[in-house]
Amino acid sequence: MKITIKGHKQLKISPDLRSYVEEKIRKYEPLIKEPAICEVLLEDVNGPKGGLDKVVKITLILPELKNPIFICERSSDFFGSIDLAQDRLEQQVLKYKEQIKIGTRYPKKYFLEKEFNKEEER
Template sequence: MFKFNVRGENIEVTQAIRDYAIKKISKLEKYFDDQEVTAHVNLKVYSDKTAKVEVTIPFSFLTLRAEETSPDLYGSIDLVVDKLERQVRKYKTKINRKSREKASEVLIASVPGEETSDEDEGIQIVRTKRFALKPMDSEEAVLQMNMLGHNFFVFEDAETGGINIVYQRKDQKYGLIETDNF
């Protein structure tokens, strides 16, 4: 069961817009077993009359996130829901394949923290996020990273218990940083 937090930037969110967004995003509920989560929907309209829709749905084991921009707000909502649905299907297919291969329970990481920004005057940490690390293998970590749209992902290695990082390289391949436990 989804709850919704729909807000607008540079736009008044009318009941019609709210209802349309909720109706479309609610289609994703069929993929999840009665989990109560809040879907965060952010609607933006720019001066060039384009509309951007961002949706984030944080589950305990996965965070779905997508954004789309088009000349039409309703079109952007449709596009972002299509993107989220593709992410869910890809995730479910991957997990089903993994569980058949391993015939064991698959544990999935929670949301990674966001990168901080560096200022020219020196390093200034402007945001701190905490998140729980859950055991997984590097392939699952790459999948989670891609679904979140990030270029790195921190996770606990299921086999070694070490804290590792996967990242996307400039050549679009992936790298793995393994840490030593002392």
């Protein structure tokens, strides 16, 4: 997976922040088929004024999907925004994998019932 990390306008990205983003995104590499492109845009909306202004936008382009997966999260610091975005990315990737696994074999309600029964047995 190719990961591109950019800072909006004049924002400089520290090596710690860059490695943190790559660590969080690379976690999903085994779930995604190649060639996939992930673009991460870090943005500080208000500048030095503070507040909930650190925005992380993740765009994941997968070869099997028509539309890319787009996630935008905001918090008071970049690390918190990245964590929130990573949680949403996990949900979207698992949803995408479930759609591929189900396919058009049978209605989704039967698949969900089967999964629910597996969880009850545990």
